[in-house]
Amino acid sequence: MIVIMNNKAKDDEIKKVMGIVEGLGLEANLSRGGSFCVIGLVGDTSIIDGDKLMAIDGVEKVLKVQEPYKKANRLFKPENSIIDVNGNKIGGKNFAVMAGPCSVESEEQIIEVAKKVKESGANFLRGGAFKPRTSPYSFQGLELEGLNLLLKAKEATGLSIVTEIMSTDYIDVFEEKVDVIQVGARNMQNFDLLKQLGKTNKTILLKRGLSATFEEWIMSAEYIMAGGNENVVLCERGIRTFETYTRNTLDLSAIPVIKKLTHLPIIIDPSHAGGKWWLVEPMAKAAIVAGADGLMIEVHNDPVNALSDGAQSLKPEAFDDLMKKVKVLVELEEREL
Amino acid sequence: MIVIMNNKAKDDEIKKVMGIVEGLGLEANLSRGGSFCVIGLVGDTSIIDGDKLMAIDGVEKVLKVQEPYKKANRLFKPENSIIDVNGNKIGGKNFAVMAGPCSVESEEQIIEVAKKVKESGANFLRGGAFKPRTSPYSFQGLELEGLNLLLKAKEATGLSIVTEIMSTDYIDVFEEKVDVIQVGARNMQNFDLLKQLGKTNKTILLKRGLSATFEEWIMSAEYIMAGGNENVVLCERGIRTFETYTRNTLDLSAIPVIKKLTHLPIIIDPSHAGGKWWLVEPMAKAAIVAGADGLMIEVHNDPVNALSDGAQSLKPEAFDDLMKKVKVLVELEEREL
Amino acid sequence: MIVIMNNKAKDDEIKKVMGIVEGLGLEANLSRGGSFCVIGLVGDTSIIDGDKLMAIDGVEKVLKVQEPYKKANRLFKPENSIIDVNGNKIGGKNFAVMAGPCSVESEEQIIEVAKKVKESGANFLRGGAFKPRTSPYSFQGLELEGLNLLLKAKEATGLSIVTEIMSTDYIDVFEEKVDVIQVGARNMQNFDLLKQLGKTNKTILLKRGLSATFEEWIMSAEYIMAGGNENVVLCERGIRTFETYTRNTLDLSAIPVIKKLTHLPIIIDPSHAGGKWWLVEPMAKAAIVAGADGLMIEVHNDPVNALSDGAQSLKPEAFDDLMKKVKVLVELEEREL
Amino acid sequence: MIVIMNNKAKDDEIKKVMGIVEGLGLEANLSRGGSFCVIGLVGDTSIIDGDKLMAIDGVEKVLKVQEPYKKANRLFKPENSIIDVNGNKIGGKNFAVMAGPCSVESEEQIIEVAKKVKESGANFLRGGAFKPRTSPYSFQGLELEGLNLLLKAKEATGLSIVTEIMSTDYIDVFEEKVDVIQVGARNMQNFDLLKQLGKTNKTILLKRGLSATFEEWIMSAEYIMAGGNENVVLCERGIRTFETYTRNTLDLSAIPVIKKLTHLPIIIDPSHAGGKWWLVEPMAKAAIVAGADGLMIEVHNDPVNALSDGAQSLKPEAFDDLMKKVKVLVELEEREL
Known part of the structure; x- marks a missing residue:
């Protein structure tokens, strides 16, 4: 899961997001560019509700990188089910x-x-x-x-x-x-x-x-x-x-x-x-x-x-x-x- | 309910529709014009499935004139429910x-x-x-x-x-x-x-x-x-x-x-x-x-x-x-x- | 603009994306986590067509962080137009x-x-x-x-x-x-x-x-x-x-x-x-x-x-x-x- | 074209519709049933705007029987165009x-x-x-x-x-x-x-x-x-x-x-x-x-x-x-x- 902060996001807003994520036992990697600031989440992100993060001031978008399904996912079972x-x-x-x-x-x-x-x-x-x-x-x-x-x-x-x-x-x-x-x-x-x-x-x-x-x-x-x-x-x-x-x-x-x-x-x-x-x-x-x-x-x-x-x-x-x-x-x- | 026959509908197709309708105890009124032929159904049409009539050759459209709901219908209870x-x-x-x-x-x-x-x-x-x-x-x-x-x-x-x-x-x-x-x-x-x-x-x-x-x-x-x-x-x-x-x-x-x-x-x-x-x-x-x-x-x-x-x-x-x-x-x- | 690589992306695919981006005069910032790899683009990204990047093997998603409009954007002109x-x-x-x-x-x-x-x-x-x-x-x-x-x-x-x-x-x-x-x-x-x-x-x-x-x-x-x-x-x-x-x-x-x-x-x-x-x-x-x-x-x-x-x-x-x-x-x- | 009057339509509303239709040089055929009243229009109905008829009190629906296209219509040219x-x-x-x-x-x-x-x-x-x-x-x-x-x-x-x-x-x-x-x-x-x-x-x-x-x-x-x-x-x-x-x-x-x-x-x-x-x-x-x-x-x-x-x-x-x-x-x- 990736959290994209908007370009007016303040430092304490960024810290707040990271604190919440880390409080849930995940790792939060911060990456900043000129006009963007991205927080990458490492760990089992299926426990996080993206909408919850969206409610924090400064958050622009929350992006799921992994599909939210596991058992049905071809990634974890490449062969066709019969x-x-x-x-x-x-x-x-x-x-x-x-x-x-x-x-x-x-x-x-x-x-x-x-x-x-x-x-x-x-x-x-x-x-x-x-x-x-x-x-x-x-x-x-x-x-x-x-x-x-x-x-x-x-x-x-x-x-x-x-x-x-x-x-x-x-x-x-x-x-x-x-x-x-x-x-x-x-x-x-x-x-x-x-x-x-x-x-x-x-x-x-x-x-x-x-x-x-x-x-x-x-x-x-x-x-x-x-x-x-x-x-x-x-x-x-x-x-x-x-x-x-x-x-x-x-x-x-x-x-x-x-x-x-x-x-x-x-x-x-x-x-x-x-x-x-x-x-x-x-x-x-x-x-x-x-x-x-x-x-x-x-x-x-x-x-x-x-x-x-x-x-x-x-x-x-x-x-x-x-x-x-x-x-x-x-x-x-x-x-x- | 109104059944509109298409303009290539044959007489026996029209009769078939009327027969089915009348077989269900309803009255069927036929009205013909130059390029159209309409059968109006009189009686409790809620028992008829329009899709069924649509399967007959010659039928163009089946049109419900009355809304299919009764108890919720303002027509039958004009005042607001409180x-x-x-x-x-x-x-x-x-x-x-x-x-x-x-x-x-x-x-x-x-x-x-x-x-x-x-x-x-x-x-x-x-x-x-x-x-x-x-x-x-x-x-x-x-x-x-x-x-x-x-x-x-x-x-x-x-x-x-x-x-x-x-x-x-x-x-x-x-x-x-x-x-x-x-x-x-x-x-x-x-x-x-x-x-x-x-x-x-x-x-x-x-x-x-x-x-x-x-x-x-x-x-x-x-x-x-x-x-x-x-x-x-x-x-x-x-x-x-x-x-x-x-x-x-x-x-x-x-x-x-x-x-x-x-x-x-x-x-x-x-x-x-x-x-x-x-x-x-x-x-x-x-x-x-x-x-x-x-x-x-x-x-x-x-x-x-x-x-x-x-x-x-x-x-x-x-x-x-x-x-x-x-x-x-x-x-x-x-x-x- | 942020490019999210999928979790099977190879190093040379990542390099290819960065090369294209830098070839267009933009800065490309790489950020890696456990299951994700993100490339943040710094500079005037309006010249890049996200679909183009999507065609490279290994690219999962391309995300615009900034809206693609400028003159109509309230960000750049906060007061209401009259x-x-x-x-x-x-x-x-x-x-x-x-x-x-x-x-x-x-x-x-x-x-x-x-x-x-x-x-x-x-x-x-x-x-x-x-x-x-x-x-x-x-x-x-x-x-x-x-x-x-x-x-x-x-x-x-x-x-x-x-x-x-x-x-x-x-x-x-x-x-x-x-x-x-x-x-x-x-x-x-x-x-x-x-x-x-x-x-x-x-x-x-x-x-x-x-x-x-x-x-x-x-x-x-x-x-x-x-x-x-x-x-x-x-x-x-x-x-x-x-x-x-x-x-x-x-x-x-x-x-x-x-x-x-x-x-x-x-x-x-x-x-x-x-x-x-x-x-x-x-x-x-x-x-x-x-x-x-x-x-x-x-x-x-x-x-x-x-x-x-x-x-x-x-x-x-x-x-x-x-x-x-x-x-x-x-x-x-x-x-x- | 067929005009379906609603079941509260008054006689003068029905006459009004028929008058407008006939005023345009078309024939209007009235057909009444228990709960319905239908006016069938005979002639070149492409000149009539159904929305116009919809504005008359008492009109429930206006139904086109013929498709509004002629030159593209297979009805008038059954063989495939090459x-x-x-x-x-x-x-x-x-x-x-x-x-x-x-x-x-x-x-x-x-x-x-x-x-x-x-x-x-x-x-x-x-x-x-x-x-x-x-x-x-x-x-x-x-x-x-x-x-x-x-x-x-x-x-x-x-x-x-x-x-x-x-x-x-x-x-x-x-x-x-x-x-x-x-x-x-x-x-x-x-x-x-x-x-x-x-x-x-x-x-x-x-x-x-x-x-x-x-x-x-x-x-x-x-x-x-x-x-x-x-x-x-x-x-x-x-x-x-x-x-x-x-x-x-x-x-x-x-x-x-x-x-x-x-x-x-x-x-x-x-x-x-x-x-x-x-x-x-x-x-x-x-x-x-x-x-x-x-x-x-x-x-x-x-x-x-x-x-x-x-x-x-x-x-x-x-x-x-x-x-x-x-x-x-x-x-x-x-x-x-």
Whole structure:
């Protein structure tokens, strides 16, 4: 950490900063130039709150030199993390495809979609049992019944299941029944939920918050990892910008950035990002060649009657077509589906 | 709700939309012009998911005519809601000032600050016991001990206390001990928490999410109100934009907008929005004349040693100065502190 | 300027940076700590492009310690700039009110509005002759004829006129006829226009770009000032954010921020920011107590038939009511209209 | 265009709207439902300003059904536009690669880079002669001398040249010397420049503004096309969002969106978007499979000494490597470089 004093900083202000830093057991190195004065901090600076130093008169800026995350940091673990879910691997050379409906609606629906997406090559079944809906009056998901239907679809197809958790109240049930626990964008900074998931050993799919910076997103992964659970997969699903034609703006640069900063796998959800089914294919293809470790894609056997998010779902035939193109690019990138 | 068909929509597509709508028990009125075809829906359209209709070929846009919120809607309750917290009223002619440190740090600190802010005219004591921190390695608050210290400060001063809840696990404790339960920006769409708070009868201070639209924010209030608890106060605390000089961008237009759309009180937190203490006074003053129902202001007796958010805290003397200016403007606006 | 090397930087990379810096005639001070290595640059660092240094292996960050603007910088001119326009002063204790229609439409219209706003207390007449319209098919303004009508309104009322320039082709005409030349948000970084305006001695009203940071905005003022024209007034008119209920988000924190960083006057345009007439009054009042040096307000005698921007215009009677409230607050702030 | 009246709209308000519409020579069709009242407008609605209608009491929303652009609209010209620049085609099956330094710095530099990028497969040489710099104190480009150096590089290699125009003052020179005239992001809504470029018959490369919506961007293309020049190529180069780790956020969904809404070619500039050289390759690859018609890539023979934008430039060797991967994907997409 580096503290930059402003050019009107007085000697006693500089001393005050150094005193505080040294009082915390760190070393403070002073360096002065013509128009600048910099204090370099040596030691474990993760215990210092930069905002606190900013409150001292004379301090211009406080700069973190080291990233605030440790367990997720590629600096401390250079090789890619590979996460094993019932034998299906995520990360490394492996390419994961998670497909299924936005919401679980009925036994018939989920089993039919599961069979179809498996045939087309998906290796995970996604489907919402607990749904985060903006309105309290919208369909909130089949909840526990939905979880059980997902298990039936798993039984019928062998696909591992991915579904979203919305409350710490259900952690035990999810631990028992679900293969990959999804934390949605709206709960990315529900720190209490993250902490409790850190105590499980389930794979956690952590979606990027609507307005979360890369650092905040990685710090949320760090919450889970700091608790002892290093099975974290990140998922970019679009950020909120001024553009409203697309529901959100899919930030594909997240792929190389996350791979540079962390060792965690990252997958892309092109369905939620754009909110339009015809954006799914080009964005899915783009994600693969940009280095993504997988895709999460909404597939529904009857988009018009879907209880949520119909406009962005592919029909099974369209998904099957897409998977043909996906396979070509996955192979080209020397990865395995 | 109005469905606008595109100008290439075929007759059977139009019929399909009308069939679905009528199948849900609503009336569908077709209106055609030269280049447009509009279907107006009559009945309780809150049960229809617009996205679902968007998935039908031929549909151009689906437009909600009515706001999706009911209990929060000024249309259905024209007069301002006034919420009573131990005799202190929020809303209407009343002006609330909630002041105190970012975090509760010690008995001495919280009682001293409480006494100071009361002397200056505050009528609520704010202070964080459970802290939402970006990093798992940062100070997370004194938690339950912090709540108890707030109670001691309440005992010493008579000030009602406002503090943030981060987990449904603590709802019972908060219901017993806290006067105003704050839901932070990061939990604004933690729908499970909102639902459970809807079952209490505590006053809930609902902060606007970092990238929440007005409608999403009001819908989160609606979650609480739909559960039966209509004691909701909204709090604008800055939104996330491209500008980084200020921590967030305080959106003061939220005041007239919320007053137009809802009957709920709205208060402003100028401390968190800007992240700089010298922005607090001008933004606090601006909030009052723009029609806010109150202010939430960070005050610390020793910002440099504050365990969090020092740079944006006012010292008690600065808060006292501010309150003199606040009182002039509150009176000018014909309100009562 | 400070260059922070990353913790894997090699000695020859450090030497390379120092060599480049010294080759440009600057002094380079090296400071090393446990996990950091910082190079402080002494001398006129405005000649160095930080991005260039960022391209060297081993460089982590390049940090500007000094703001990149000089003439606009309050550091080098601590007192407020006061700009005299035909005896009407902007800045310091003075409060300016610029009012009038979005577009000049006819002689009758502009003279009538000018008389009305003068009676209510405005000291400048605003009105668009050249209009920046998103569509080439929309009304583009009366252009030169509009300028002449503004001059007639000036003659009839004595009000100084403010109007927008859209092309360097008209600089001579604007210099001759206009009192305050407005640069619109879309042209804030039309650097060629700024440079040429820097060679005039007219007062320039520089609106903030839709997504311009404070620093970029000030740098655009610096372009004008660097050319020799220091008569620059800044105008905040709302920034583009994710929120669409309001046309833009009015960033009132711009007032204290601009006053801290620069010595230039800043005025607020609440009409364009929100895009709704009922937002004008609360935001105008807020601007005054936050320290603004003036207001720019749209007034139209017939909003419904206005050729542009009707929804955000006040009728003369509403403007007159507003001015009564404006006067009370201007006086309270110890300023003079 | 459709006008939606609010549910408190009175009969005379409805009549007023209809009267205005009919007064403009359009047909107004009234449709009433239980809680809604809609007026459909038939005729050339491009002459109506929606904001004007919004100012009438009782009007809730004004909705454009038709896109406001005509010449750029795919609806009216379903086949892809293919633009011929000295025999090099942009659009359709063709894939364009524009490469070169950010700034033209010397004859030696530009000719060397031109030769290198041609060898690697680029078919256009890009290079800035007039540079839009945030600071008036930064290098502003070699200006006319830079243009002449580009011509020498064209002579030496046969590559067509692409360079940015910043002022209408130079339109004649650009028309004479430049093959593709670039309009930068900051000038995307410099309407006067767009109008004058509409009178030339040069190919115009129109970059998306930092905070321009798709519609605004297309409308700027429409300005050029409405003037008679239909040779417009769009270029996505990153939009401004809250994320600061990358300079801008590259919005690759622009590719399918622009292709759906317009018939114009779209190319991607991954160098400026991210501001980091290691983002160029993954984003370039992603752009190709998402359907882009070309790439614009910064290449410099000496990034460290580059006078601008060094951090995002590729060295010629890295560009050569990239082009090998580009060619594989271009072929896979059945296009020709």
